[in-house]
Amino acid sequence: MTIKAIVFDLDETLTDRRAAIDLFIQRLITPYFPDSDEVTKLMITERFKEADQNGYRDKREVHQMLVQHLPWMKPPTVDEYLTFFRNEIPQCIKAMDQLISVLDFLRSQGVRLGMITNGTVKVQEEKIRHLGIRSYFHTIVISEEVGMKKPDPEIYRIALQRLHTLPSETWYVGDHPRNDIVGASRSGLQAIWCSRDREPWDDTLEAKPYKTIHKLEELISIYTHHHEQQE
Structure with a gap:
């Protein structure tokens, strides 16, 4: 089957969120x-990452945990923390290695590109603007905008409808085993797992990735090989 479209997750797929979080913590x-020594800074970094859960814990809950476990002189209110996070994190965002070259290659092949990301419109739009990649995408679906989150099958259906492609003609690329890979697979898309340096795939999950990549640039060779097989 010819691949007409590829849909991407944003955080930890197109962006290096780990690098962004290191900068945000600074x-x-x-x-x-302001008066923290190196030991205290390391402790703050560890506690923040434990609370953050790589972005998958609700930000209000993260705030609550940080208030309890960090040595604040005067902790921010939840609204102050949320405002600080939403203003700062887009400025800290880092592109995955070879992001632009991968997008350039896929566009040159006539592949329609989409994005599905969980998060608020303000923060995710700012990240996309900061990366300078909006023009590559035919559609961007943000969970807050449509009132549902991955792995809800409806959010994939919305992206497919906007791309005018069938699930069988579409790849999905993401990092989260359940939200991205299982969610996309349930919706009939072939899901490619960006594993980076994670543990091997959990075979107890109901779906398995079509392919696994450790770096975004590997997508070029996978697409090229698939395309050659179709000719």
Whole structure:
């Protein structure tokens, strides 16, 4: 089957969120923990990452955990913290290696590109603007905008409808085993797992990835090989 479209996750797929979080933590320490020594900074970094759960924990719950476990002189209110996070994190965002070259290659092949991302419109739109990649995408579906989150099958259906492609003609590329790979597979898309340096795939999950990549640029060779097989 010819692949007409590829839909991407955003965080930890197109963006290196881990690098962004390291920078965000530095920005958090500067105003709120200005006198921290290196040991304290390391402790703050560890506690933040434990609370953050790579972005999958609700930000209000993250705030609550940080208030309890960090040595604040005066902790921010939840609204102050959310405002700080939403303003700062897009400025910290880092592109995955070879992001633009991968997008350039796929566009040159006539592949329609889409994106599905869980998050707020303000934050995710700012990340996309900061990366300078909006023009590559035929459609971008943000969970807050449509009132549902991955792995809800409806959010994949919306992207497919906007791309005017069938699930069998579409690949989905993402990092989260359940939200991305299982969710996309349930909707009939062939899902490619961006594993980076994670543990091997959990075979107890109901679906398995069509392919696994460790770097985004591997997508070029996978697409090229598939395309050659179709000729």
